[in-house]
Amino acid sequence: MRVGVKLLLVAVAVTAAGAVIGFYVSNLTTLAGSRSYSVPVQNANGHPVVKLEIQTVAAVGPTLSPNPDWVSYLVKDQSTGHWKRETVWDLPAHATVHVTIYNFDGASGLRNPYLARPQGMVGNRIRVDGKPTEAIDPNDASHTFAVPALGLVLAIPGVADEAKNQCEYADAPIGGCAMSTAHRTIKFTFHTTTPGHYRWQCFVPCAAGWVYGFGGPMQTIGYMDGFLNVKA
Amino acid sequence: MASEPSAATSPSDSTNHGLRVVVVWLVLSAIATPLVAIYVGPLIPPGNATVQGQGQTFDNQVMTAFVTPILCLLAVFFAYGLIQFHVRRNEAILDGPPIRNDSQIQLLWIVITTVMVLFLAGFGTYELLQDGSGGGQGPNPIALPAHHQDAFQVQVIAQQWQFTYRYPSLGGLESNQLYLPANTTVALHVTSLDAIHSFWAYELGVKADANPGVDNVAYVETKGPTTFHVRCAELCGLWHPYMFNNGRVVDSAQFQAWASQQQRVYASIKPFMNKPESEGGAPYAKTYFPEPDRRAG
Structure with a gap:
């Protein structure tokens, strides 16, 4: 084979490898593992208001994932009422976001107790099962929902171990865990700021079955990590 | 008929090229070395925000001064060869x-390079032992700065993907903000909850690995108020690039005000912090091991 042809083949191979790596990195840092869900926007006197409903489930089930035993967040499609495993959410800038989290998972405890103090939302407090709360017991935490760049962090209390009718996996007809199963309800409100990609994540090592609880769903967008795509 | 090609240098050329190179090299080095040491060395991070950072900046000055004559020799040799030959x-x-x-050249080469390497080894060791140079020294540090026994203790806990800071002398205050008092010797106890991270506060001249189960102590002596950046310097997973935050060195009054404000913010979890883990309180130790079996679900 002529030297020129060899050089051309090497150049093509290097270019192709670079393109694949670039695509992977781009995809990883924006939408990897999850399509984005555009949360419907309502207007209140010209001010954008968003209602965001999410679930945390101990096992996502075979319908929503090829990894049915992975822990995951789910988001409710407001148009269909079904739950989807999509953790990249499009939100308007400078909007009021009313969040409801339904947690169907058990407690595993915080390694960093200060995360039990909700911060970054309106009033720096959350409502747990309807009750205003300024801190939960760190040992009762099941997951966290944290958007570090917005200073938003809260710990989500878990379902009691002895609770009856627990959700085994999120495979109800509507996609998520059924509301008839044991769960905790957490509500809070926060405001988005300027446009940008804001990553969010769970800080509790909740990936059961993985080394130290930090692999799999903790390292994969579409499960316990995601982005708030705040758009103008 | 074409003339016979001639050689680039005649065998009868009596020019002393070696002497020329040495003279040019000496002149160039005499000019460049002080300029580089004075103007280039101090530009290399970390700067003079801490005693350790200042020490590293001095080291950079020495190293740049040391390497400049070598670079000059290479440049002169190369340029002279290109021009002359x-x-x-x-x-x-x-x-x-x-x-x-x-044998003379061989001996000269061995002696010069040996002296240089031994000097650098000795200089580096001496500088390191002065105060630790801001590096992690493990649980039993041997390079101790002055007043280390009165050092202000701060625990740095790395995890995927953030740093948390604990202040034992402030009642176990825990925060995601790193504030340090000015003109104080600080002992940073760096550890990790999960994977291997690295705590790098580069304007402070501090870099220490954060390993689960290891209390990696690094000393830093702060000077005047300043701001600095903290980054994880060990590829640690999906969002390693997001693992950074800013810190501040503030005067004593500002530090007390910040500590009081943080204690008010976290007052609601203080009851949980004061109980030992065996009684349901939050864990608080110098090291942590991940507990994969702790989770039920």
Whole structure:
């Protein structure tokens, strides 16, 4: 084979490898593992208001994932009422976001107790099962929902171990865990700021079955990590 | 009929090229070395925000001063060779006479490089032992700065993907903000909850690995108020690039005000912090091991 042809083949191979790596990195840092869900926007006197409903489930089930035993967040499609495993959410800038989290998972405890103090939302407090709360017991935490760049962090209390009718996996007809199963309800409100990609994540090592609880769903967008795509 | 090509340098050339190179090198080094040491060395991070950072900046000055004559020699040798010995039009390409078994050159080369390496090893060791140079020294540090026994203790806990800071002398205050008092010797106890991270506060001149189960102590002596950046310097997973935050060195009054404000913010979890883990309180130790079996679900 002529030297020129060899050089051309090497150049093509290097270019192709670079393109694949670039695509992977781009995809990883924006939408990897999850399509984005555009949360419907309502207007209140010209001010954008968003209602965001999410679930945390101990096992996502075979319908929503090829990894049915992975822990995951789910988001409710407001148009269909079904739950989807999509953790990249499009939100308007400078909007009021009313969040409801339904947690169907058990407690595993915080390694960093200060995360039990909700911060970054309106009033720096959350409502747990309807009750205003300024801190939960760190040992009762099941997951966290944290958007570090917005200073938003809260710990989500878990379902009691002895609770009856627990959700085994999120495979109800509507996609998520059924509301008839044991769960905790957490509500809070926060405001988005300027446009940008804001990553969010769970800080509790909740990936059961993985080394130290930090692999799999903790390292994969579409499960316990995601982005708030705040758009103008 | 074309004329016979001539060699680039005639065998009868009596020019002392070695002397020329040495003279040019010495002149260039004499000019460049102080300029580089004075103007270039101090520009290399971390700067003079802490005693350790200042020490590293001094080291950079010494190293740049040390390396400048070597770079000058290479540059002069290369440039002189290109100018003097390049092949001109119609000249034949002739190899120079081989240099073999020149014991003087060999001895000179061995002596010079050995002295340089030994000097650098000695200088580096001496500088390191002065105060630890801001590096992690493990659980039993041997390079202790002055007043280390009165050092202000701060625990740095790395996890995927953030740093948390605990202040034992402030009632176990825990925060995601790193504030340090000015003009104080600080002992940073760096550890990790999960994977291997690295705590790098580069304006402070501090870099220490954060490993689960290891209390990696690094000392830093702060000077005046300043701001600094903290980054994870160990590839640690999906969102390693997001693992950074800013810190501040503030005067005593500002530090007390910040501590009081943080204690008010986290007052609601203080009851949980004061109980030992065996009684349901939050864990608080110098090291942590991940507990994969702790989770039920």
